[in-house]
Amino acid sequence: MKPTDTNNPEYYHKVVDCQYACPAHTPVPEYIRLIAAEKYTEAYMINWESNVFPGILGRTCDRPCEPACRRVRVEEEPVAICRLKRVAADNKGEVKSRMPQGPFAPNGKRIALIGAGPASLTVARDLAPLGYEIHMFDEQIAGGGMMRSQIPAFRLPEEVLNEEVNYILEMGIHTQFFTYVESLKEVLEQDYDAVFVGTGAPRGRDLPKLPGRKEGDPFIHIGIEWLANVAFEHVDSIGKRVIVLGGGNTAMDCCRTSRRLGGEQVKVVVRSPFKDMKASPWEKEDAMHEDVEILDNHVPLSFEMENGKLVGMKFQKVKAVYDEKGKRQLLPTGEEDVFIPADEVLIAIGQENSFPWIERDIGLKFDEWEMPVVDKVTFQSTHPKVFFGGDSAFGPENVITAVAHGHQAAVSIHLMCEGKDIHDRPSPYVNLISQKMGIHEWSYDSAVAADKRYVVPQAAKAVTLKDRRMEVELGFAPPLGFKEAQRCLNCDVQTVFSENLCIECDACMDICPTSCITFTSNEEKETDLRKKLLVPAENPTQDILVSDKLATGRVMVKDEDVCLHCGLCAERCPTSAWDMQKFFYSVTKAHQL
């Protein structure tokens, strides 16, 4: 094999599993170290720079980083990355002075943002400091989009949401709330230099063909609409017996909100097996903790009415059968249909995009699924001035993905307004610096804590169920946050190997606790080389680091899979052929161009 090209920033980036998995590539280990050092404000700002909403995401993020965490591969549970972010947000000091300070000198360009959700807010934050005049339109009473309308206050307190939305709006954004944009054509006619569409996936799926749907309508609600009505205080109660259809996070929010509005017997009924449900495991746990029953393998058959009132629903029992390719089929078990009594039903079976306000004759192409045709890198539509991001670009995802889209769309808009090629993307900001402090000392805490993951304390159920605004999770207090932060393996402190210094004493190979390092003869094919290691490198998703030829003709091969970044290879290296170097990677934002 050829030597690994570590000059490509993506090689070391991939080693930092959490950061690589994060759509916005937040430098996770960097802020976790700052939390351990009680530098909460600095930790917050690292987050704010990357993901714009640390306090919000520290409570509600889908956490793609956590399943990727290296800890999962060496023990069981990942570092509680998401909840550590909240520790930074909860304990930070004054941050506003560290953010770009307006008023900003105008650059003469005007941008329209349709929707005031996370994607649009990110675009606004990235572009406002450059002097753009930004007009933000939204039908709701305040900014935040689905973070305000769909995420219940017991998971995300309004103060936290307002604080982080306002950091952006106070940069001099022209907001036009309570304004439903009815025509993109009209917007374009107002001569904006660019238009960004971040309107989300606003339409909740329904079951229009299910018998009884029409008759039962007063008792049947679409999940996201109902959650918005609760958030904006149009709804403040629900029947005692509630059925929630669906197995995603919206279903979990619906059932838990029901419990707070008078629902006593709340059941989530889902077609798929429990393990296949889309909801995050922790959200399922929280729902069950609040006495919500989850019934899996039940396919809805009909809404049952009596004397003009909904009395319940009928379900067919099914079982999941998987073919060789892992494709699932739900087959009836042949058991008797199940009747579940209910006063009200919430349908939370997914949501979809809807663009009735975009004319189809303005040069903006839609595909066969009625989705706009959007470039995956530039986020530009087929109309050169119109950009999309968040759920409205490629369908429902999550807040952190919307933020990542926003950053890239802002880069495109800025490049376009500067008359540059938007396909010429900026390189990431990268830094690699030795952590050596002395012969055996590192400037990072290299010891590997064996602690198991700590549980985030919650307020008592008896209290939280009485008040839909009372936050359930209390967050880690600083001492517990410190312990959890110590579980981080510092994967961004890279093991950097210089073959010209190596004397092949084998010390690194002998000391490595997880047997990652092997000195061996090279092979043509990577698969053959992987088999020859001390412990064969069987995880193809993790790279191997291959050195150039050494003096004896062998090569050094390091399997990145379960490296603890403990620094022992470098500590036991007599010639500093191994060095621990901190790798910092940051996606370049529009204001850094």
Next chain:
Amino acid sequence: MTYIKPLFRHPKLPKNKIGYTLKEYEGALSTLCAGCGHDSISAAIVQACYDLSIEPHRVAKISGIGCSSKTPAYFLGNSHGFNSVHGRMPSVATGANLANKDLVYFGVSGDGDTASIGMGQFVHAIRRNLNMVYLVMNNGCYGLTKGQDSATADKGSKSKAGSINPFLPVDLASMAVELGATFVAQSFSGDKGQLVPLIKAAIHHTGFAFINVISPCVTFNNNVGSTKSYDYVRGHLGVTSLMDLVMEKEPIAVDYEQGTVARVALHDGTELELSKLANDWDPKNRISAMNAIERARENEQVLTGLLYLNTDYGDLHGILDTNDTPLNHMDESTLCPGKAKLEDINKGLQ
């Protein structure tokens, strides 16, 4: 500096026949200099014991004084250990071996501990053919006292400070052959492919198994001009043979050229398979072994591999015809049968 090794290991670390991973054979984190050859030898011992599925509590490590003699703390943390007086490791090993002949004895020593202060003990342990592995971690200098030339430093070898050693070296391997050691091997800490099978064979050999391992001192004796540096040894390696330990008798599967493969049976039924033999070298012939060593010396080579093997001469227990049951397994009445028995014996002598 890290003092405690992280607890996590590779989740797919293989297990040996008795269900242990390498972790169960490791010791504490080494405090020797980074890159010390001794740490590689410790790792080779760990690997050999793991490969042979030896229960760690069936091993006793005994050492004297010096960098080398610190290493038993860094391997086989679950085994018995005795860090004895400078150069007196063979006496302690002899005592332990006489009391319990069922254990595997690892004597770990250095060039100072063996070739200087312990020379008197070393030669007599050989003479008695004590059943043990005697491993010398030989770096040609006194690393623990800032690198003065030791008795094994070659004449003409340059120290880190630049002085040339004017004295002739003690060659431990040829001396062991001369004294009649029944298993003599030489190796290099930077060649585990050779060292691990040698240690395994030494464990299986019944009798005194001597391995002299050139182990560069990275701090005081790894400079240009030193004959015990990584670069010098790598550049001057001569090999008697490639060796493997064959645990069960089976026909030789690979077709080597005529005269290039030999099998030697050990006392316990295992066999050593030696391939690519140096042409006129016969491991069971002492004259041939001495010739090979002398020839290598003349060619400025460090001859490694198995040098000499004698499976005919019995070990100390065999010579003394001791009881099959180890002494430490006998109860007091057996060990001390009492006055009546003594009188019986005395009567028989009258």
